[in-house]
Amino acid sequence: MADPQPLLELQRLDSEADALRARRDALPERALLGEREAEMAALESQRNGAKERELALGRDERHVETQVTDARAKAQEIEATLYSGKVKVVNELKALQVELRSFQQRQREYEEAELAVMGQQEELATEIAALDARGAALASEAGSLHAALAAAEAEIDAELTRLAAARAAVVVELPAAVLASYEKLRAMPRLKGRVVARIEGETCNGCHGAVPIAFASRFAQQAADTTTECPRCGRLILH
Ligand SMILES: [Zn+2]
Incomplete structure (x- = not known):
């Protein structure tokens, strides 16, 4: 699937x-x-x-x-x-x-x-x-x-x-800028290839750290198909 x-x-x-x-x-x-x-x-x-x-x-x-x-x-x-x-x-x-x-x-x-x-x-x-x-x-x-x-x-x-x-x-389904961010993050050894994360509550499930409340609420209002980076670990955050 x-x-x-x-x-x-x-x-x-x-x-x-x-x-x-x-x-x-x-x-x-x-x-x-x-x-x-x-x-x-x-x-x-x-x-x-x-x-x-x-x-x-x-x-x-x-x-x-x-x-x-x-x-x-x-x-x-x-x-x-x-x-x-x-x-x-x-x-x-x-x-x-x-x-x-x-x-x-x-x-x-x-x-x-x-x-x-x-x-x-x-x-x-x-x-x-x-x-x-x-x-x-x-x-x-x-x-x-x-x-x-x-x-x-x-x-x-x-x-x-x-x-x-x-x-x-x-x-081919990904915007060029998102793909470029993904490739850049994947090349970082510290992330070990796990470069995509989600915000659960106010926590990034990539680094398991709490993100600022303002960031979380701003992110929640963004369109579902947009991508942004975790302010703590830099991972791409998905909706
Ligand atoms: Zn993170």
């Missing part, structure tokens, strides 16, 4: 639109989406760190693999010399055996180091897979929240469009 007083109807429409805009800003999906996006950003930087470690481990792995290959080749070379029959001097043979054992020992150490690196690579691959799974779950949640937010916003926007059309229809 539209209020017979266009000014009151205008205030009602504007208050309803304010409430809708506040609800639009405070939609829970918006806050949740923000949380998910922050989590996704944190996860992304964690994943970048893991990928850097993966590259470093790859370099370590190639390096230690070269060391294994070199030590093995060197040991094989010494072994070949040792059993070639070309070296006959006992001390030289003994020296070669010492050298062979040394390279074989080094080869085993490098092989162990290589296994350790490969173990770290496996752990890291598991870690990255877990991050990716979490990332996919977050992306899916964010997608649902996006859709829910868009739907809730569209619903409110349709309602705001309807209110704007109703407002336009009410505004």
